[in-house]
Amino acid sequence: MTRRKTNTILQILAATYPDASTRLHYDNLYQLMVAVVLSAQCTDEQVNKVTPALFKHYPDINSLANADLNELEKLINRVGLFRAKAKNLKAAAIIIQERFNGQIPDQFEDLLTLPGIGRKTANVIISVGFGKPGLAVDTHVQRVANRTGMARAKTPHQTEVQLKQNIDPKDWNQTHHLLIFHGRQICKARNPLCDVCPIEKYCEKNLEMNK
Ligand code: SF4
Incomplete structure (x- = not known):
């Protein structure tokens, strides 16, 4: 698809979904990272149900790194794949403390070194959390981009690359939200x-x- 047509589609979607943004509830970068990790193969609504108690028990990286795994699992057991996610969150918090001075890294490649964080999650943290260009491809983005012809790709990574070629970096973050909203509605x-x-x-x- 031409760059022009792609951008026409995005303009129409922007007018259709003026409030397109993440539905995850969070107050800071730490909470965003945890919520995005929990949202893999799970709805944002379900994640929002467990995070208030989770953030109360573990308000920061340090407390998460020292979390009792059983207690952590209990707090998120209404979220799919909760055992793996609990293990990954604790391990990621330990690595952030040891390798990144307790600060969530703002570099894409650094984020990818953390357990439970793949390209989609890293792109969300980079774009939503740090305000840098990032285009996360989840199941909705993959489907809508390829149905419309904005991409012709088998994998989310290929779709991400193809979309980025046709879209101005300043619009990558919004493209992610617009395609999700369109895919849902x-x-x-x-x-x-x-x-x-x-x-x-x-x-x-x-x-x-x-x-
Ligand atoms: S395939 Fe999806 S984007 Fe294309 S016309 Fe149908 S609903 Fe719209």
């Missing part, structure tokens, strides 16, 4: 609402992209 996995879709005219409708 109109371009749904099972029944995309093409009849009422505001970008239908520009969409290639590659509907084999079902996920």
